[in-house]
Amino acid sequence: MSKKRRREKVAVDTQLVEVYEDLANVDENVRLKAAQTLLTNFVAEGKATGEQLNEIVRRLLRGLCSGRKAARLGFSVALTELLAELLGPDRRDVAGFQNVLELIDTLKKQSEVSGNVSGQEERDHQFGRLFGAESIIKSGILFQPSIGLEAWASILDIVHDLAKKKPWLKEECGFILFNSVQILKGKDPKYAQLIIDKLQANGFSETPQGLAIWIGAQAEFPSIDFPQGVWHHQDPLNRKERSKLARILMEAPAVNLPRNGNESEVVTKGAWTTKLQFAWDVILAELLDIGPQGLQKNTKPAKRIRFAEFWEKCIDNTLFAASSSQERKYSGFLLFQRTIPTVPVQSLPAVFTKNLMRCLTNQLASSERYLHRTAGKSIEAVLARARSNPNTRATILEALLDPVNGDINFDKVTKTKTIESLTSRLNDPAFEQVIEVYEKLILRPGIEDEKAAASRRQSAADQLVSAVRSIQHHPTEDILAKSECLINIRRITALLAKYAYFDVDNADEGRGIKAIPKISRESREMFRTRISSCLSSLVAKPVGEPSYFAYELICNIHGREENVDHPNAVLDADENVRSVLEKAWQTLRKLHSQSNLHPDEEARKFRALELLYSLTILQVHNEEADAVGILVELNQSFKPLLQEKKLPQDSGTLIEILLSFIAKPSQLFRRLAQQVFRACASQLDDTALQSLIKILETKESLLGQSQMFDQVDEDGLAGSASDVEEVDLAKIGSRSSSAEEESDEELSNIDAADSDGNGDELAALNAKLANIVGTRPGNEDIDAEDSSSSDEEMTDEQMFELNGSLENIFREHKKATSKKTEKKDAKENIVNFKLRVLDLLEIYVKQEHGNGLGLSLSLPILTLIRTTTSPLVSRKACEVMREYARLCKGDGVPQIEDIDFVFGLLEAVHAEAMKEGSNAHASACSQASLLLVRVLVARDREYLRRVVKIYGATQESSLFDSSCRVKTSFFTDWLNWCTSARK
Structure with a gap:
């Protein structure tokens, strides 16, 4: 083994x-x-x-x-x-x-x-x-x-x-x-x-x-x-x-390639992959001369294909052709993403070719598209290049907005914010090139049809306005960047003013480019509106002083008017208007110089008035009907400024002018009025406050509208009633979203009431028609026997009389309907006007609550809360009263010399509290009463004895007078105050 x-x-x-x-x-x-x-x-x-x-x-x-x-x-x-x-x-x-x-x-x-x-x-x-x-x-x-x-x-x-x-x-x-x-x-x-x-x-x-x-x-x-x-x-x-x-x-x-003379060998193509072949990088690097070789080419440049030709022939017409498969288009997008970061600026426009742009916009338009995510990454690559190299921003923007290959409404079509991102960096020194791109689009929108050209010009102007608004979302702390931002905003407003107020259709100065088609009057009006939008945005959330932009804009317009080489101002003004404008220009320059000489608080007033003057002059150039009259009043009021270098003291005239501004449907002028009012609130006298109180006391009806605006017209400070009828609830920007919803609900209630009224009117109309024609309304006519004669039995004379009667009935019905609409519009106008006045009063009580003049506002506000038919006005008035009462405590209580006036006002407030009103009205009355009590106690505590008697008389009335409707909360608040005061 x-x-x-x-x-x-x-x-x-x-x-x-x-x-x-x-x-x-x-x-x-x-x-x-x-x-x-x-x-x-x-x-x-x-x-x-x-x-x-x-x-x-x-x-x-x-x-x-x-x-x-x-x-x-x-x-x-x-x-x-x-x-x-x-x-x-x-x-x-x-x-x-x-x-x-x-x-x-x-x-x-x-x-x-x-x-x-x-x-x-x-x-x-x-x-x-x-x-x-x-x-x-x-x-x-x-x-x-x-x-x-x-x-x-x-x-x-x-x-x-x-x-x-x-x-x-x-x-x-x-x-x-x-x-x-x-x-x-x-x-x-x-x-x-x-x-x-x-x-x-x-x-x-x-x-x-x-x-x-x-x-x-x-x-x-x-x-x-x-x-x-x-x-x-x-x-x-x-x-x-x-x-x-x-x-x-x-x-x-x-293909079959011969080998050794007899055999043939098949060279197959490689399988498609989701990544690009390295050959593309080699070819692009060679054509763009950015490759790793860096050696001199051994062919004559004239014989070698240029990058633009290569891109169009080998990429745009092949990978992005309409008949190309999704795989090839995907490869094309990858190639686009690879090329964008490295292509030189001078070759960048050649990348945005026709088929590529068509495919890009189509894929971006819907998330259901097969290559939507890849197209989105392509846009991200474009934006990344623009951020890394600001000098490419204008080139990219011009390619995307190109009238031939791109689309002026690129963001809207693709549902992206590409254009917005490219135009949102006003602190970029290269932004001037972006403005030049938009100027080209305005001059040459790429289409000869006037309406289509006007639409494209409007889109370009809207994007410039969006750029101005974007600065609110991208604030900058850097002083240099902020100065660049201010300069670029000024350039934008100057560009819009150039085509809004001057005729550049013959030739654009400095560029030699004609506007094709000609800029229409409608487009000029549009540009003026966009200027107002820019200034409105700057007044609401200023990057710098809003008066700076308005003043620079007026300087730009004035400088162009004075330019002998280009006398192409659109404004057709007579000698009187020219004289008014010249005086206004002198006053404006004086205001501007004084704003730089005075301390901050005083300079703020000068800047606010500078803004007021600038925008009034702008309104004259906008050919507003009442603008010249306002400017005359301003020139008259500001004579002391030119003569004695001090601000005018006539606050009543200033308030009337501000009221005429807030009567306009423009957000810009409402914000302007608020800013000027805020700066000059400390100078208001009793006359100025009474002008505001009169607005609150106006009835919310057609008669009230007629009385209000007729009175304003007599002063020559505002337009006719029809000018204010243009005010729309939807354009009130100072309200919050909830307030707007409540306003809409209120209007819907009005419409519902109107529809009920229309039903009654329709029934009356049917009854009249039945009486003339000889029929019965509704089923009565169907069920009744035909005992009357038919139309065939009527003679020509009878038919003629019947037609006349029908015409009279419909004419009367039309008048009644028109009258009802007019009443509804009148109510809306008065409601809007009161809301804007309450905005001013809210500013006043916040800044001047320590001023005794403000006490006179208490009773009109309380009366307004009780009498107004608008819940929105009532709520706003309650807010003003509540804010006033909150601020007037401790050191904020105004010091009053005329004690009898305060006691008289307190008695009037108690009388107002006895009237029928809502719980909000009772609360406001209580707040106003306690406010007056604090004023009296601050002067002398012994005045409390007299106050107790007034409250006692009011309580006695509530027990023995059946007409007294004072609420229990009125006395509860008083007792609570007494408890805290005793402590």
């Missing part, structure tokens, strides 16, 4: 095993450390024999075929460094270590697939062979003088064989060969020549990878022999090769 042979123990180097394990680690630092350990501990001179080194190389080659995620990366780095040390230029001879040709054979054996293996294992071995070839090339051992071309040719054959057998490896194979050209820089050209020869022999010259390799070799080794008949003048980028270039880059179907 034979004994079993005992298995010998295999010597295992555990440290080397750990190194191999770490080379496949996903952490790059661990892999690099393992490679360093391998070279220092095992490959260093004298530490390993030739046989051991051969085993390490075999193990590394096997590791390249591993399916682990990071194995190829770690093993290829280690292999490259090992070969460079053992077989490189500074090689050291190790007995028994294989030479280069033997190394290549080892690579083939270790990566060879044998037997029945899975597809994944086969792919792993193919990748291992490719990575092994790349490591050998990178190590540089093939390009030594002692090594012939045989080894280099063998490696090239390995790479080409992989590209032919596995189409999905063709991209990687081409990239390795392209990098080989870069490695060969400065070496013997015969190696590069062999690359080109092998490329042609294997049929890869006319592939995207072949293009890149050819261009790279041509740039690095212009002296080698390139195959004839492949490209015109041996240049793939020759202008005559545009069609062929486009076809190759699109990877047309496989």
